[in-house]
Amino acid sequence: MKRALILSTLLGVCVAIMSLGAQQAPGGGREGGQGRGRGPGFPPVSAPEKVAENLYMIPGQGGNTAAFITSDGVVIVDTKLANNGQAILDQLKTVTDKPVTHIINTHTHGDHTGSNDFFPASVDIVTQENTAANMKKMPAFEEESKKHGLPDRTFKDKMTLLKGKDAIDLYYFGAAHTNGDAFVVFRNIRVMHAGDVFANKGQPLIDRNNGGSGVAYPETIRKATAGIKNVNTVITGHSTVMKWQDFADYGEFNKLFLEHAKASLAAGKTAEQAMADFKLPEKFKDYNIAGGRGGPGGNFNVIFEELKAQK
Numbered sequence: 001m002k003r004a005l006i007l008s009t010l011l012g013v014c015v016a017i018m019s020l021g022a023q024q025a026p027g028g029g030r031e032g033g034q035g036r037g038r039g040p041g042f043p044p045v046s047a048p049e050k051v052a053e054n055l056y057m058i059p060g061q062g063g064n065t066a067a068f069i070t071s072d073g074v075v076i077v078d079t080k081l082a083n084n085g086q087a088i089l090d091q092l093k094t095v096t097d098k099p100v101t102h103i104i105n106t107h108t109h110g111d112h113t114g115s116n117d118f119f120p121a122s123v124d125i126v127t128q129e130n131t132a133a134n135m136k137k138m139p140a141f142e143e144e145s146k147k148h149g150l151p152d153r154t155f156k157d158k159m160t161l162l163k164g165k166d167a168i169d170l171y172y173f174g175a176a177h178t179n180g181d182a183f184v185v186f187r188n189i190r191v192m193h194a195g196d197v198f199a200n201k202g203q204p205l206i207d208r209n210n211g212g213s214g215v216a217y218p219e220t221i222r223k224a225t226a227g228i229k230n231v232n233t234v235i236t237g238h239s240t241v242m243k244w245q246d247f248a249d250y251g252e253f254n255k256l257f258l259e260h261a262k263a264s265l266a267a268g269k270t271a272e273q274a275m276a277d278f279k280l281p282e283k284f285k286d287y288n289i290a291g292g293r294g295g296p297g298g299n300f301n302v303i304f305e306e307l308k309a310q311k
């Protein structure tokens with residue numbers, strides 16, 4: 001019973017992310033020619049987009065990968081679905097000859113950690129500590145030959161990797177998409193990878209089986225916007241590169257989403273009804289919440305379950 005529930009919820013998350021990927025396939029998505037065994041619903045791994053000096057975003061085949069070229073090598077953030085390691089490397093070679101030295105995973109999901117094991121064991125893998133615990137439970141890392149794809153180092157609330165202009169600050173502010181979402185800040189160039197806490201301008205993706213929380217979600221983003229300074233640009237989990245203000249606005253959107261969920265539940269409405277009469281202020285007019293995730297009730301289903309369990 002419990003296993004079936006976990007499976008169906010996990011599938012829900014995957015399907016939601018996949019339809020998102022399909023929806024947002026970049027127009028000029030170039031065929032890399034290397035990404036065999038790719039997941040359905042996602043565009044292929046495509047050319048690096050320059051985000052700032054020495055920082056690139058490589059889209060496709062799952063979450064956006066960031067590649068930060070430091071003095072000693074390349075730090076990559078998120079490794080997409082399984083079997084995309086070579087495609088990531090091929091794209092990387094178009095901008096640098098340096099080897100990959102570090103991997104940071106923003107969270108546990110297979111579309112962000114799937115190609116960790118492609119990289120040699122000498123690559124230093126860093127995650128938030130709850131994500132490391134979640135990853136250890138994943139079937140993908142069960143086999144002995146895959147275990148080197150698990151984290152080598154973890155942090156709880158904050159950690160700084162590398163020094164000087166290469167410094168990367170890792171932050172954790174509480175549950176949102178999962179219970180181990182890291183915000184990755186490239187300090188010198190003022191860019192943050194937000195992972196799936198900010199996957200796109202749409203309904204929050206909440207994976208309760210990995211400790212995600214729609215109730216904590218807005219507060220976690222509020223803490224992040226208060227605690228992280230000097231960031232101008234944000235790499236989203238699955239969409240385009242955005243501005244810091246877009247991330248702050250996403251916190252406000254999530255607050256409205258939660259407040260509407262609470263009010264709707266108190267009024268005895270179903271998740272479907274809540275979704276149907278969720279109205280947004282003008283500033284969110286470019287948000288795409290239509291269609292919902294997890295059926296017509298969208299993620300109100302997930303928040304309702306969480307709110308009911310709290311009573």
Ligand SMILES: [Zn+2]
Nearest residue numbers: 107109177196
């Ligand atoms: Zn995710």
